[in-house]
Amino acid sequence: MLLYIHVPFCRGKCRYCSFVSRPFDMAAVEAYAASLAAEMRLWGRKLEHPKVETVYFGGGTPSLLPPWALSRLMPELRRQFDLDAAVEWTFEANPDSALDSQYLESLLKYGVNRLSLGVQSLADDDLRFLGRPHDAGQAVAAYCLARQAGFANISLDFIWGLPGQRESQWLEQLKLAVRMRPEHLSCYGLTVEEGTPLAAEAAAGGLILPGESEQGRMYVHGAEYLEEQGYLQYEVSNFARMGFVSRHNSGYWEGRDYLGLGPAAVSTLRGVRFENPGEQADWAARVRRGTVGQGGEALTDGQKAREMVMLSLRTAKGLPLRAYRKATGRDFIKDNEALITALRQNGLIRLSSGHLRLTKNGFLVSNVILERLAY
Template identity: 75%
Template sequence: MLLYIHVPFCRSKCRYCAFVSRPLDMAEVEVYATSLPLEIRAFGKKLGRPKVETIYFGGGTPSLLPPWALSRIIPELVKHFDIHPAVEWTFEANPDSALDVDYLRALIGYGVNRLSLGVQSFADADLQFLGRPHKAKAAMAAFGAARQAGFANISLDFIWGLPGQREATWLENLKTAVRLRPEHLSCYGLTVEPETPLAALAAAGELELPLEIEQGRMYVHGAEYLEEQGYLQYEISSFARMGFQSRHNSGYWEGRDYLGLGPGAVSTLGGVRHENPRDVREWAALAKTGRCGIGGVALTREERVREFVMLALRTAKGLRLSLYRRLTGIDFLKENEGLITALRQNELIRISAGHLRLTKNGFLVSNLILERLRY
């Protein structure tokens, strides 16, 4: 099982962010650090001390949790879950809150062995536009602090397709990142999410993004550059040195069961999906009564098949056609014969070794392709 723990606190809300997050408030951190152990205990009992192969602290900004909060939370995980000896344990951090080497060493002492730093850009103008609370210099310093603390598995997050950004400036970001030699890179195209400040700018006609052809060059040439530098693309936005693919995220793409704890966290266990209340105190009230995970919804067959195809086509492995047929009784290629022919002619997909895979250009238009497929 995969275990995800959501930490909803941030120094400030970034302009593009649609995740469950709120400004740091120490009174709410106290509520969170008191309630999360209760939720951990409840699920540990409900699921019979389940085996956990990966742990992921995401947010929000987990690195804003003070040491006293970690000392309440993490021992409860070890006590109530059967954590695999070779667990991949990821902890997200923003550079401005990952400069304390002693704090980072304490994470390693608890068992954390993978750090994910939200760099987003090495250009201060980009960071200011995004509403990030750090500058490029802090990102460099945080990476150095993580190495000094002893992290041997560091992932850096970036966003491409920003206003004013061009292929050359994006590639310069990647070259700077490669010089640091992180083990993993996640590179996401800027998405304008509803009800964010960026959405308001777009609605007002004040958000000018690079042209689609320029964004396409950023994505394809950026991916080619990273692969030339030894970073294998194993998912639409993910690149890793050999042996450093994210096992946790790969578990999502393979459709494995996952348990989400914390405000707004989502779980899918045995085909049943549940989402926690997004409000910290509403979630805490449920944790206090032990009524965690109540009210899940069973996914329909259509939903399960759609997710299976969508997640598989996000990966470099692609969709295993024999497995699709075994699950559905349908020949995927015959069901989508006309579309498959058009996609192959336009070099947006490849079919080999029993798998249907999107090419790099196919990844660029993956949403359009998924909308047109028949399941």
């Protein structure tokens, strides 16, 4: 089982962000820590201290949790869940809140062995546009401190496709990142999410993103460059050196069971999906009543098949055709014969070793392809 813990606090809302988060304040953190510990105990009893293969603290900004909160939560997590001896334990951090070497060392002592730094860009102009709370110098300093503290598995997040950005500028960002030698890179194209300041700017006509052809070159040539540098693309937006693929995220794409704790966290256990309330007070009330996890939706065979296709085609492994036939009783190739033929002729998809895989150009238009496939 995978375990995800949502930490909803941020110093401020970035201009592109639509995730559930709230301003940091110590009283709210105190209440959150108490409720999260209670939720851990509730699930520990309910699932009889289940075996956990990966732990992921996401947000929000988990690195805003003060040391006293970690001292309560980390031991409780170990008491309530049976952590695999080879557990992958990821902790997300923003560079501005990861500049304390003692804090980073304490994470390692608790068992965290993978740090995910939200760098987003190594250009200060880009960071100001995105509304990030750090500058490029702090990003590099946080990375260096994490290395000195002892982290041997560090992932860096970047965003490409910013207004005015050209392919050469994106490739320069990747060159700077590669020089730092992280084990993992996540590179996401900028998306304008409803309800964000960027969406308001776009609606007013003040946001002009690079054209489709320019974005296409950024994506394909960026991926090719990273692979030349030893970072294998294993998912639409994710690249890793050998042995450093994110096991937690891969578990989602493989359809593994996962438990989510904290406000707005989603879980899928034994074919049932449920979601915690997004508001901290509503989530805390449900924890007090012991009703978290109730009222979930049992996934139908059709939903499971659709998710199998959508998630597996995001990965370099692709869709395992035999497993699809076993799960659905249908032949995916025959069901989509004309479309798959056209996609293959255009270099967007390929068949090999019993898997249907998108090419790099296919990844670029994956949403359109997935909309047209029958499953």
